[in-house]
Amino acid sequence: MLWVKAFHIIFVVAWFAGLFYLPRLFVYHAQCEDELGQERFKVMERKLYRGIMTPSGVLAIVFGLWLIYLTPTWLTAGWLHAKLALVLVLINYHWYCGKLLVTFRENRNRYSHIFYRWFNEFPVLILIGVVVLVAVKPF
Template sequence: MYFLLKSLHIFFIVSWFAGLFYLPRLYVNLAMTAPDSPEHKHLLIMANKLYKFMQPWAIGALVCGLALLIVQFGFKMGWGHGKILIGVLLLGYQHYCGKLLRDFQQGRNTRSHKWFRVFNELPVFTLIAAIWLAIYKPF
């Protein structure tokens, strides 16, 4: 059971992070195109499909991660709480990505492509923190 959960968790995490890395990159390109251009409309379709595609991967990652912590440790480890915090932060990031997508869809985006380039890097830091916690298991 443990190895199945761990394998599924890794699969879901990799899939989810692919979307978390790419969706804001689409926002960079959306911010650089004219709202009435065909390219802009195409990028909006891509972003919307990717956002919807990410939902099951996020749920799978969190469910398998929590189950893995419970099965392996009975939920009594400090580093696991840190990983849960990272998961919650990533859910917040994804939720905010959804808000940004709705802003683009409704023509209300006010942010520049430079802002989105910085925003695009935030999941990198959470991934580094999650890997560090998983490998070293401090606390």
Template sequence: MLWVKSLHIVFIASWFAGLLYLPRIFVNLAMVSPSSVAERDRLLLMARKLLRFTTLLAYPALAFGLWLWLGYGIGRGPGNGWMHAKLAAVLLALAYHFYCAQLLKDFIANRNQRGHVWFRWFNEAPVVLLLIIVVLVVVKPF
């Protein structure tokens, strides 16, 4: 079980690293002038590769988490409300991930309607989610 837990933590940390960096690329994309085609193309390439890599990391992270939850019974039974809250936060992180994919499609199609300030704020969402998840797992407040 400790091996599975360790792998889960490694893949989650790597997944969140991508979720923290991808919106930062969006900030830069929103700041690129229309005449800087090479810079825009380079940033789009970076964002596509990072999204693909981040998505590949999310699958094993979720699989190991399900294995721990269903296979070992972690977080089941009375007094484990923290697990339900953690799962809700994980679902929000997944929604954020898929929304990032949609935003990247909008950038690729030149349909972005938001400025770099909006993306700076958007970049803070995974930090809040990660903090919530870590506190729920470590502190287990309910």
């Protein structure tokens, strides 16, 4: 079980790294005015989303479900239900990042860099909630 937990944590960290970095790329992409820079950001965003974020997110979820399978008594714990709700929110945030990536790819971005600066802060709130729930298990 400890190996499963270790790999779950590794993939959660990798997933969050991407969730923190992709919206930061959106900030800079929204500010970019030259075509060469625009194309460079499109490549960076696509590789981050498809090559790191999505595989890491999928593997974090797989290893998390494996942990639940190994410890089914957690299913009665309120903290796990709250954590799973936050994970669902995070999955939707990930999906929305992919949708924003497409708008940049198609040169249809309609948000300013200020929007993306605020958007970039959202996963921090989720991370705080998840860590507190797992470490403290308040209910």
